[in-house]
Amino acid sequence: MKAPHTSRTPVPDGAHPFPHDHLLAIEGMQPWEIGFLLDEAEHWTTHKQRGKQLRGLTQINAFFENSTRTLVSFEIAGKRLRADVVSMAVAASSVKKGETLLDTALTLDAMHPDVIVIRHEAAGAVQLIASKVSCPVLNAGDGRHEHPTQALLDALTIRRRKGRLEGLKIAICGDVLHSRVARSNFHLLSAMGAEVRAVAPPTLMPPAVDRLGVIPFTDMDKGLAGADVVMMLRLQQERMTGAYLPSPREYFHFYGLTEERLAAAASDVLVMHPGPMNRGVEIATSVADDIQRSAITEQVEMGVAVRMACLDVLTRKRRGIAWNGKAWA
Amino acid sequence: MGMTSLHIANARIVDPAQGRDAVGDILIEGRHIVATGQVEAPADAQIIDATGMVASPAFIDAGIFRADAAACLAGGITRVLLMPDQFPPLDDPALVERAMRIGKPHVWVHPFSAATNGLAGEELAEIGLMREAGAAAAATGRSGIASTAVMHRLLSYSRAFDMTIVSHAEDADLVEGASATDGETATRLGLPSAPAIAESIAVARDTRLAEDTGARLHIRCISTAESAAIVARAKERGVRITCGTTPAHLLLNDAEATDYRSFARLSPPLRSETDRLAMVEALKDGTIDVVSSGHDPRTQEEKRLPWTQAAPGMAGLETLLPLTLMALGGDSAYSRLVEVLSSAPARIFGLPGGTLAEGAPADVTLVKPDRAWRIDASALAHPAANTPFDRLPVTGKVSMTIKGGEIVYKA
Numbered sequence: 206m207k208a209p210h211t212s213r214t215p216v217p218d219g220a221h222p223f224p225h226d227h228l229l230a231i232e233g234m235q236p237w238e239i240g241f242l243l244d245e246a247e248h249w250t251t252h253k254q255r256g257k258q259l260r261g262l263t264q265i266n267a268f269f270e271n272s273t274r275t276l277v278s279f280e281i282a283g284k285r286l287r288a289d290v291v292s293m294a295v296a297a298s299s300v301k302k303g304e305t306l307l308d309t310a311l312t313l314d315a316m317h318p319d320v321i322v323i324r325h326e327a328a329g330a331v332q333l334i335a336s337k338v339s340c341p342v343l344n345a346g347d348g349r350h351e352h353p354t355q356a357l358l359d360a361l362t363i364r365r366r367k368g369r370l371e372g373l374k375i376a377i378c379g380d381v382l383h384s385r386v387a388r389s390n391f392h393l394l395s396a397m398g399a400e401v402r403a404v405a406p407p408t409l410m411p412p413a414v415d416r417l418g419v420i421p422f423t424d425m426d427k428g429l430a431g432a433d434v435v436m437m438l439r440l441q442q443e444r445m446t447g448a449y450l451p452s453p454r455e456y457f458h459f460y461g462l463t464e465e466r467l468a469a470a471a472s473d474v475l476v477m478h479p480g481p482m483n484r485g486v487e488i489a490t491s492v493a494d495d496i497q498r499s500a501i502t503e504q505v506e507m508g509v510a511v512r513m514a515c516l517d518v519l520t521r522k523r524r525g526i527a528w529n530g531k532a533w534a
Numbered sequence: 535m536g537m538t539s540l541h542i543a544n545a546r547i548v549d550p551a552q553g554r555d556a557v558g559d560i561l562i563e564g565r566h567i568v569a570t571g572q573v574e575a576p577a578d579a580q581i582i583d584a585t586g587m588v589a590s591p592a593f594i595d596a597g598i599f600r601a602d603a604a605a606c607l608a609g610g611i612t613r614v615l616l617m618p619d620q621f622p623p624l625d626d627p628a629l630v631e632r633a634m635r636i637g638k639p640h641v642w643v644h645p646f647s648a649a650t651n652g653l654a655g656e657e658l659a660e661i662g663l664m665r666e667a668g669a670a671a672a673a674t675g676r677s678g679i680a681s682t683a684v685m686h687r688l689l690s691y692s693r694a695f696d697m698t699i700v701s702h703a704e705d706a707d708l709v710e711g712a713s714a715t716d717g718e719t720a721t722r723l724g725l726p727s728a729p730a731i732a733e734s735i736a737v738a739r740d741t742r743l744a745e746d747t748g749a750r751l752h753i754r755c756i757s758t759a760e761s762a763a764i765v766a767r768a769k770e771r772g773v774r775i776t777c778g779t780t781p782a783h784l785l786l787n788d789a790e791a792t793d794y795r796s797f798a799r800l801s802p803p804l805r806s807e808t809d810r811l812a813m814v815e816a817l818k819d820g821t822i823d824v825v826s827s828g829h830d831p832r833t834q835e836e837k838r839l840p841w842t843q844a845a846p847g848m849a850g851l852e853t854l855l856p857l858t859l860m861a862l863g864g865d866s867a868y869s870r871l872v873e874v875l876s877s878a879p880a881r882i883f884g885l886p887g888g889t890l891a892e893g894a895p896a897d898v899t900l901v902k903p904d905r906a907w908r909i910d911a912s913a914l915a916h917p918a919a920n921t922p923f924d925r926l927p928v929t930g931k932v933s934m935t936i937k938g939g940e941i942v943y944k945a
Contacts, residue, residue, distance in 0.1 A: 232722065307838060327840035328724040329794030348842065350724030388724060412716035412727065 214240040214397070221528050223518050227335045227342040230351040231392040239360070239393055245514035246361050249285075250507065258517045258524070259288035262319035266292040267309070268345070269325040274480060274505070275345050275355075279322045282512035288319075306330065307337055314338040320520050323347075341519035343512075349385050355479055356389035358511040360397065362504050363434055366475050371398035374471070376428050377419075378404040379438030379460065379487050382411050386479045387438055391417045404428035406460060408449045425460050432470040436477045437462055440487050453486045462488045467498075475500050539563050540939060541575040545584035545900065549591060550873040551881075551889035560589055562896040565938040570890050584900055587933055590872040591888050592897035595854060596778060596879040597673075597700065597754040598829035601633075603641040605851040605915040607943035609827070610899035610932035612641060613887060615879065617754075618648035619675045625651050625659040627667035634668050640942040644885060646673035646700055649688050655679040658688055665695050670883040671752065673700035676801060678736050680706035685740065689749035698750040698883065701740050703761065704802055708732035713842050715803045719788045725841060730805055734760035741765070745773045752882060753777040755828060757802045759812030766821045776882050778824035781857030782848060782922060784813050790922055796837050796844035798922040800828075803846075814861055817874065823882065825861075825874045827854040831918035849919045853909055855901060856928035864929075868903065896939040905931040 214236040216222045222241035231239070249256075264283040268276050276292060283290040295309070306325075310333075313321060320341045323331045328348030335342035346352040364370055375394055381387045381403045394401045395418040403414050404422045414421050422428030429435060445453045467474060476492055476499045484490045493499055526533050540562040547570060548555050554570070561573040575581070592612035599617045606614060616633055618624035624633055625648035633645040647664035651657045653675035661672040672692065678701055679685040685701075692699050712728035714720040720727035737753060741764055744751035756762060756777045768775045782800055787807045790798035798804060816822045827850030836845035850857075854875065862871055880888025887897045911924040935943035 306840070325840070327842050329842075330840040332794060333838075333840055348724050348840075349726070385724060388722075411721040412729075413718040413721055416718040417721065 216241060219530070227344075228353055228515055228519060229332050229335060229342065229344045231353045231356050231389045231396070232351065234392075234396065236396050236398075239357070239396060242357055242511070242514055242518065243361050243364060245518055246357065246507070246511040249510040249513045250365075255285045256513070256517070257287045259283060259286035259319070259520060262288050262520060262523070263317070264288040264290045264320050264322065264516065265313055265316070265318040266290065266322045266345075267295065267313060268292070269295045269323070269330070270346070272324055272345070275324065278505070278508045279345060279512050282509050282516055285509070286513055286516055288516065306334070310334040310337040314340070319523055320516060340523070343515055343519060346385055349383050349388070351389045352385040353389050354508070354511050354515060355386045356393040357515070358504055358507040359390055359436065359477060359479070360393055361507045361511055362477065362500050363475065365507075366500060367433065370394065373399045373433040374402070374431055375399050375434040375436065376402040376404050376422075376432040376470075377436045377438065378425065378428065378462065380409045380440050380444060381405040381414065381438065382409045383441065383444070384438050390436065391419050395419065402428050402432070404460070406450065406456075409444070425466060426469055429466060429469045432474060434475045434477065435462060435467065435470055437488050439479065439481065440483055445486065457486055461486065462492050464489065464491055467492060474498060477501060477504060479504065538939065539576050539579035540896070540936065541573065541579040541581045542584050542589055542898065542900070543581055545587050545589035547571070547589050547890060548868050548872045549890040550869045551591070551877045552891055554890070555869050560890060560898065562898070562936070562939045565896055567890055567892055567894050567896050569892060582900070582934070586902065588868060588901045588903050589890070590899055590901070591876045591880075591890055591894070592899045592935060592937065593854065593875040594879040594885060594888060595827050595829065595851065596824050596883065597646075597826040598851070599847065600829060600831060601636045601641060601643045602829070602831070602851060602916040603637045605829075605849070606637065606641045607935045607937075608915050608932060609851040609854050610901065610935050611851060611854065612897045612935060612937040612942075613885060614641060614643055615670055615883060616643050616645045617675065618646050618653060618673050623648045623653045623675070624664070624669075625653070627660065627663045630664045630667040630669050640937045640940075644668070644670040644883065646671050648672070649674050649699060650679065650684065655681060655684060658684075658691060661692065661697060662695050665697050670885065671698035671700050673754070674702050676702060677706060678702045678704055678740075682739060682743070686743050686747065689743050689747040689751065692749050693747060696750065698752050700752045700754050701736075703733050703736035703740060703753050703756065705732045705735045708735070713799060713803065714791055715788045715805050717788050717806055719791050723791060723794065723841070725791065730758045730809060731760065733758050733802055734764060737761040737764050741768045741773060741775055744775055745771065748774070750774045751776075754826070755779050755783065755802060756822070757783040757805050757813060758809045762812055762816035762821050766816070769821070776823040776878075777821070778826050779813055779817065779822050780826055780828040780850065781854065781861060782828070782850075784810065784817060784825070784861035785857060786810070786922060791841065794841040795922065796839060796841050797848060797920050797924075799841060799844050799846045800848060801846035817861060818867070818870070823874065823878045825854070825858045827851050831916055832920050833918045837920050849914060849916060849921050852914050853921060853923055853928070855932055856909075856930040857923065859903070859930040860928060896936060898936040899932060900934040901930060902933045903930050905929065907931055
């Protein structure tokens with residue numbers, strides 16, 4: 206039995222719910238494709254936490270950039286679906302040469318994996334590898350470009366708490382310039398009909414961000430006014446002082462999420478953070494730990510469900526399961 | 535043995551240096567042009583029927599990074615101005631002398647000496663001695679000179695020899711770590727980017743320094759509307775400034791980076807559509823003096839990389855003519871084309887050629903201006919033929935290249 210569809214964007218007649226070979230970016234995805242992945246993820250949250258979908262399949266997690274949370278989340282997701290999961294951490298410094306990158310891709314491919322999960326510090330690197338391998342590739346974050354499963358888990362968290370995405374006012378705050386999480390969320394949430402705001406100091410706001418369909422704010426209080434969801438971004442240690450910002454203290458004063466500041470948002474505002482948090486820099490501890498409003502631990506939980514769904518959907522073709530126009534068979 | 539004679543018959547002769555654009559003949563004896571227009575050809579002259587073709591002084595490519603001789607000749611180019619960014623950098627008279635021999639006998643390489651030792655932007659190189667060794671100018675290399683003081687002294691010192699300084703105009707601090715221009719595409723792709731003013735700030739600085747010192751400054755490649763405006767105003771004031779651009783900056787914008795197509799990673803980076811259109815205007819109105827291919831071919835190993843790690847640069851020698859023609863909007867502007875591809879670089883850098891006047895070197899390019907063809911990177915004459923223009927249909931093809939009275943390329 207499938208979970209009942211909760212998506213407000215059903216797959217139109219004749220359309221394929223997910224026609225892609227890889228999951229490289231949210232940009233370019235149709236709303237119903239996003240809705241489909243969220244519905245699939247919902248299945249892994251409400252029904253059961255385990256399945257056998259990937260039994261006998263090999264999943265390689267190739268992380269060219271350090272990660273703990275995302276890597277563990279993908280490992281658990283694969284194992285809960287009975288995949289043979291192998292994780293390799295490749296130090297970024299040893300992969301400075303692109304020849305090595307493509308050679309690494311060919312080496313991975315020669316091991317005949319059934320799905321590869323990749324994180325890389327250069328934007329576009331995952332796409333480049335995907336073009337060279339013969340199995341589905343899942344982007345676990347490429348440079349400042351995209352982090353599609355993070356946006357999906359954020360959307361799932363919001364949808365479960367708010368019942369919808371459409372029409373919500375969502376403020377994404379902090380170091381937007383360097384954030385792949387922000388970019389994926391901009392694309393996903395705008396596609397699903399939310400009002401998306403980018404709140405950042407001018408030095409951390411990407412150029413021409415309004416062209417992505419989001420409303421930029423450099424004044425946090427204005428950006429938070431009436432917001433249904435506030436998504437905080439992590440501020441990297443090396444950007445707290447120097448050319449981008451004067452100090453963590455000044456940043457917290459103007460862009461830190463505090464109780465007082467949050468009062469401008471909707472009364473039932475949902476507070477999110479992709480982690481790991483810098484308490485006292487971008488978010489006050491009292492806000493982060495407020496069980497009523499904070500969905501931060503729930504996001505981590507949803508991460509596993511979303512990654513299980515993505516691994517399942519992407520490997521269906523290899524497992525001989527196809528969309529026949531009405532159902533998967 | 536008598537001198538060989540070449541009789542180019544019935545060509546449309548375009549020679550803006552002499553204000554000529556008319557059908558006629560060219561007579562070459564030995565290494566020089568002896569008559570243009572109505573000619574009395576000796577009976578034993580080899581006749582080249584150039585009906586329907588344009589005959590112009592051969593092209594001079596001002597500011598390339600690798601002198602690929604075969605590709606030059608296929609592109610109608612017989613002289614190149616080589617950037618000092620070689621291995622090692624051309625910062626010694628002996629290296630300049632050696633560089634001059636690279637393309638011989640058919641392509642003459644006129645090196646730019648390094649303006650500073652090792653192109654490091656810190657100590658002045660022996661530009662005077664290198665000028666005596668044959669350097670056509672002194673260039674800052676792939677990047678500008680970050681220190682205003684060093685640039686000021688360089689321009690000031692260059693006056694001793696009235697030597698042109700060729701600069702790369704990008705503010706080093708602003709472009710640090712960047713591989714694209716600020717804008718929608720860079721933001722979508724998550725590319726580290728720098729504002730377009732990184733260029734005009736450097737153009738403004740170098741222009742003012744040239745004005746203050748009275749030196750001759752040539753900016754190798756401008757790419758923004760603001761840079762063009764600064765150059766145009768400086769020219770009005772009488773500053774001794776000239777500038778160039780490349781076909782890529784005339785025909786492509788920053789959206790080429792979509793899908794991380796690293797072949798479109800160039801230096802300076804491709805700009806917004808507004809800036810691109812301003813470049814075309816500046817080319818037509820004379821603000822831009824020179825179009826250069828900026829030929830800087832890259833190997834697969836340097837290009838098949840994620841965008842931020844790929845090397846900037848493209849192959850350009852063989853596509854210089856048709857792409858410049860496209861930017862100018864067809865062959866009605868042929869005279870302007872020959873101006874920017876031949877006469878102006880010869881004039882600015884004091885080279886022989888650039889004209890078909892009697893007594894000039896017999897460096898002639900014959901072009902079929904209406905010949906349609908398709909750029910095919912795999913068919914280009916050099917091993918690292920990466921171009922963002924692959925598969926583009928173009929018009930105008932080099933039919934014959936003559937260097938010093940000798941037919942050195944025939945399509």
